[in-house]
Amino acid sequence: MKNLLLTLGLVLAACALSFGVFYALNDEPALRRAAREGDALAWLRAEFHLNDAQFAAIKKLHADYSVVCAEHCAAIMAAQQRPAPPAEIAVLEARCMESMEDHFRRVAALMPADEGKRYLATVLPRVADYDHALAPTVQVHP
């Protein structure tokens, strides 16, 4: 009985060791760190394998876009507070969406071609899927 239990322990230890090794091999520590810190730019850098120059250029583009984003935000909020007709708000939101998509395309152009395509495939559906429900939770503005 004791030998059987020892043998089962050995088999379980082999299973646990194998689990740990393969978990570590398939883990992405940079992504996990970005998630823990809520740092979207760190995620962007790790996810799309950006070098220093590409990352600096994209960071600047985001900083520049934050001004445009703030203008859209102010316009939408002002229209809501008036309150403006829904059609007018819809026009402002469509303009905001168009501006975001342009911005994302400019960001993608700064990435290696394949990564840029993957980036657009990641972000553009999320622009379209906007549901008016969630607030932003990460810092993207530098």
Place this chain on the structure above:
Amino acid sequence: MNSSDSDKSLSRALADWRVAPARDPQFRPGVWARIASIQTNPTWGGYLRAHVALLTGAVALAIVAGAWTGRGQARQRVEVERTALATAYVRALDARVMRGP
């Protein structure tokens, strides 16, 4: 004393040497009892050697199962975090989200 004398002396000593152990009636049953005990309660090493094929299979299966679940768990977690970060990244740049009260 040369080597030849030494050899003769050793040979004499060995020829005169007699061992007269006391009879132990339990000796033979004791030996069999120990053999039986090893057969019924082998050491762990002996147990493993006796079941080497089964053990090899079980360890191989355990390694494959551990690898499969470890890989799956890590990938699932990475995917959940990736999705959350991508969504949060887009929302952080989305003026439509930044609504007033």
